Amino acid sequence: HYSWSQRRNYYVGLTGVEAFVTMQFTSDFQEKDIVFGGDKKLEKLIDEVEQLFPLNNGVSLQSECPIGLIGDDIEAVARKKAKEHDKTIVPVRCEGFRGVSQSLGHHIANDAIRDWVFDKKETDFEPSFFDVNVIGDYNIGGDAWASRILLEDMGLRVVGNWSGDATLAEVERAPKATLNLIHCYRSMNYIARHMEEKYGIPWMEYNFFGPSQIEASLRNIAAFFGPETQDKAEALITRYQPLVQAVTEKYRPRLIGKTVMLYVGGLRPRHVITAYED
16 A cells, blocks of 8 residues: 655645645555556556645655565656656655564665665755754654754754654755754664765764753753854753753652653653653
């Protein structure tokens, strides 16, 4: 089954006019397609996207379980249609997430960006020394937006915030950044290492869960960029101290001596512990 949809974070406006989250393109996959292959339906699907939404910047193909069983060549379809429509088309062969704890799925997604997005288009993006990519933040609860505010308040320019809140343009210009900041190292270390090896972009882990880790991360990031950014980071930390103090004073008396059980996944276990310690 092939389908097409958009990320829920962007859902504002009128359906079918300026928002398309609830609209699905489906290929009407049938038993005969399992036997004879569904790549022709995939081609038709891409053509329909192009006809209905000609201003699209690209299409990603996410293959689901039946495709893994029958082995449709989605890469060949992507190459053919990318040339035909002069658009970025990214095939992601990752049925059922794959791997232990989805780990292979992360690797496949990273490789898809490396092989099908990077260096495929000329961009008119003008880089600066203070450009950073925020990588491995999936913006589940708006985390990426809060992180972006802090980084920009200390004088940095977030040129890419992915994969939870990215545009295709942000991913395409990622190799022009000065530094990669990684929140979930496990899922995004592959692409960070690739960008370091090929484009010479260093990477740094950071942790924006809890005040002490936010302070430490802001200082580490600022140290990379030098004294001017360090001064801005210290001013930023000072500005938020009254807010942090008020929250701590409100909750500490209710939490002293208590035990916390964490039942979380992804990047949160090791990051969130320090927030509770605060």
